[in-house]
Structures are given as structure tokens and as C-alpha cells.
Amino acid sequence: MNQHEFNQLLEKYLAGDCTPDEEKLIHDWQAHLLQNTSLTLEEPEKNGVKKRLWQNIQQTVWMPEAEIVRPRWRWVSWAAAASVVVLAGVFWWNTRRIDVNDVAISPLIETPNGIEVKNTAANPREIKLEDGSIVLLKTNSSVTYPEHFGQKNRSVFLKGEAFFKVKHDPTKPFVVHAGELVTEVLGTSFTVKSYEESQAIEVVVATGRVSVYENSTKKPLQRNGVILTPNQKITFDKTSRKLTPSLIERPVVIHVPSTPSLFVFEETPLPKVLKKLENAYGVQIIVENQTLNQCVFTADLNELPLHTQLDLICKSINATYEQRGTSLFINGEGCK
Structure with a gap:
């Protein structure tokens, strides 16, 4: 029996239309689930878990017959809820049901449940979320989100890898x-780039401000994280668990000039x-000497990328520059 068939059997059971053999299959599954948990549960606790499990399944799986489309997230949410019984037991069920909408911070409850979209095509795929946000999913990538x-x-x-254009919502x-x-x-x-086979994860900011932090059990004030602004990126090394902020390779003008003679x-x-x-690119430039x-x-520096502009400036004043993190430093003997 595959996943779809079992889902149909579960709906049939909740509707009271199962044969005795089908009912036995469902009850055998339930008993197996509770017996194989690593937790020690007293009989009253087992009954409580069992009751909450079935209530959750009924709320998640049951749908009106008129609703023909059954999104994948409903099944996955139910399956995740069932597996949580094995892993977490009574405490979880006595607090609240967890799904993808509630998993913002604690990695102990982060579960990628929802509608999963994979892009196996050669070109990026655009996905529009219900809040108006846009996900431009790159090839060989997948994103999971709730309905x-x-x-x-x-x-x-x-x-x-994906580029996210997020609809503003302060709440x-x-x-x-x-x-x-x-x-x-x-x-x-x-843009977020996180391939499983890669040694690093990368986040690049185009507009606005982004908070990037390690998925850790540490308290918020102790988390390893940074704030990124446009033209900045962060690279996270999975082995050393080090976050390295820097500038993108080709910074772009983020504050468009009112006149074409800006540079x-x-x-x-x-x-x-x-x-x-500094004002145009949103970067910090520090003169050390x-x-x-x-x-x-x-000079006329219009239509030139930032690094070329800095090369010309430094050459004319007998100086050099280097990038350290998200800042640029200029040093040299100076003009004569």
C-alpha cells in the first residue's frame, strides 16, 4: 500500500466506511506506533496520546467531499504529527500542534512540512506565495512552504538556491x-544558496536588511549571527560553523542618483x-592614512563598477585599497 492509498484508507476509516479487515489494519498501525516509541508511557498517558493523535488526524486529513483537490501538505502535516508521537510523546501533545507556520526559531521543532516544489528544469521557476512574496527557484533546487x-x-x-522578493509585513x-x-x-x-553537497551556505542581500543566524539551540543573544544590508553577503562554513560577512563581487548602486553626473x-x-x-553603494570606505x-x-566614473572606480581613484592619489569583511580600506603615501 502506498502513501496515497493509505491516506484514502484513513479518510474512509474516519467516515466509518471501513470493512473489519481495514479497521484492523488501522488499529494495528496505531498500536505499532505507540509500542515503538522510546518513551515509557503509562496506560492513561497512552490513551491520552491515542485520543489526541486521532483528533489531530481527523482535523488534518478530513475534508468535505466537494473539495476535490487535496494538497500534499495535509498528508505531510498528518504524517509529521504521527511521527512526533514516537519522538516526543505526551509532552508535545499536551502543549500544542506544531506545523510549518509555528517554526521560526527553535530547531527542535523545525519540520519542513508543506507544499514542496522542485525545479528540475534548466531555467529558474517563479513561485508566488499567498502573501504576495515571490520565490525565484533555481535549477536543481526545492522549496517547501505551507498553503x-x-x-x-x-x-x-x-x-x-533561490531569490526571494518578500512582501513587507511588520507583523x-x-x-x-x-x-x-x-x-x-x-x-x-x-538570495539564499544552500546545496546539501556544498561545504558552505551563502546569503546575498539585494534590498532591505536581513538577519542571518545559525540554526542553534543557544539563546537568542548567544546565537552566531549578523545583520546584512544591500551589497553584502554572508558565507557560513558548515565544518567550522563560522559566519564570514563580505561584499558581493560587483556591488550595484542602491541609491539611484537624481542626476546622471553623480560620479x-x-x-x-x-x-x-x-x-x-559610500552613499550610492551603501558601503563603508575608511581612509587609514x-x-x-x-x-x-x-575624472568621470559614471557607468563603471565600484571596484574599477576605486582602482582609478587610488591610482591617481598613489594609494591602494583592500576589502575587510563588508568595509573597504584605503591606504598609501598620498598625492605629491
Whole structure:
């Protein structure tokens, strides 16, 4: 009997239409489930677990006959609930039912239940979620999300790579679980790359601010995490469990200039030149040798990428620059 057939049998049992043999099959499954738990349960506790299990199954699996489409998440939610009896026992059932809508922080209850979409095509696949958020799922990747988000947050689970354009909602954080890393936002756009065979997980921010932290049992204030802004990315090494923030390879202008002459300079003091670059790209540029601030710069840097702009600036003032984390540092002897 496959999963679909067993699901139908369960609905038939709840409707009271099973044959004696079919009823015995269901009860044998239930007994096997409770007998194979690693927990020691007294008989009253077993009866309580049994009762809550069937109540949960009935609420999750039962659907009106007129509703023809049966989304996969209903079955998976039920199956997860059943497996939780084996793993967690009485305590879990006496607190509350857990599903994908409630799993924002604690990795002890994070379960990728929901509608799973896989992209095996050569091109990215666009998925629109019920809140208006967009997921651009890359090839050889999958994302799992609920048919309906909960009241506390909007949680999705990613394997592979996807670009997320999240609809702003200050009352419901959007949470992406990708392996051992969690990305949480209210409304922004970013890319998460988390392939199982890869040694690292990467998060790249396009717009807004993103909180990225390790999926850990530690208290919130002790978690290994960072805040990312546009043009920044984070790389998480699965072995060392180290988070390394840096800039993306080709930073883009995030504050569009009101005039096309934003990067045209004529005998402009270096501090003013660098300030314009900082404001445009949202990056920090630090001059380590203060004598460089006496230099002036003349050039048209429009239509050039940030690193090329910095190369030209440094060459003209006899300096060099390097990237450390998410900041850029300029040093040198200075202009003569």
C-alpha cells in the first residue's frame, strides 16, 4: 500500500466506511506506533496520546467531499504529527500542534512540512506565495512552504538556491530555513544558496536588511549571527560553523542618483569623492592614512563598477585599497 492509498484508507476509516479487515489494519498501525516509541508511557498517558493523535488526524486529513483537490501538505502535516508521537510523546501533545507556520526559531521543532516544489528544469521557476512574496527557484533546487501562513511568521524551507522578493509585513517575519542557517526578514529581496553537497551556505542581500543566524539551540543573544544590508553577503562554513560577512563581487548602486553626473568629479577633495561612493553603494570606505584626505580627484566614473572606480581613484592619489569583511580600506603615501 502506498502513501496515497493509505491516506484514502484513513479518510474512509474516519467516515466509518471501513470493512473489519481495514479497521484492523488501522488499529494495528496505531498500536505499532505507540509500542515503538522510546518513551515509557503509562496506560492513561497512552490513551491520552491515542485520543489526541486521532483528533489531530481527523482535523488534518478530513475534508468535505466537494473539495476535490487535496494538497500534499495535509498528508505531510498528518504524517509529521504521527511521527512526533514516537519522538516526543505526551509532552508535545499536551502543549500544542506544531506545523510549518509555528517554526521560526527553535530547531527542535523545525519540520519542513508543506507544499514542496522542485525545479528540475534548466531555467529558474517563479513561485508566488499567498502573501504576495515571490520565490525565484533555481535549477536543481526545492522549496517547501505551507498553503496558508500562520499568524506568527511566514516560514519556508529551502534546498538549493533561490531569490526571494518578500512582501513587507511588520507583523509576520519571513523566515527561510536553509540547512544550518536561518534568514529572517520583514520585507526585502535576497538570495539564499544552500546545496546539501556544498561545504558552505551563502546569503546575498539585494534590498532591505536581513538577519542571518545559525540554526542553534543557544539563546537568542548567544546565537552566531549578523545583520546584512544591500551589497553584502554572508558565507557560513558548515565544518567550522563560522559566519564570514563580505561584499558581493560587483556591488550595484542602491541609491539611484537624481542626476546622471553623480560620479563626475572636478578637482574634488577625496573625502567628498568617497562619501558619494559610500552613499550610492551603501558601503563603508575608511581612509587609514589621513594625509590622503588632502588629495583632490578629477575624472568621470559614471557607468563603471565600484571596484574599477576605486582602482582609478587610488591610482591617481598613489594609494591602494583592500576589502575587510563588508568595509573597504584605503591606504598609501598620498598625492605629491
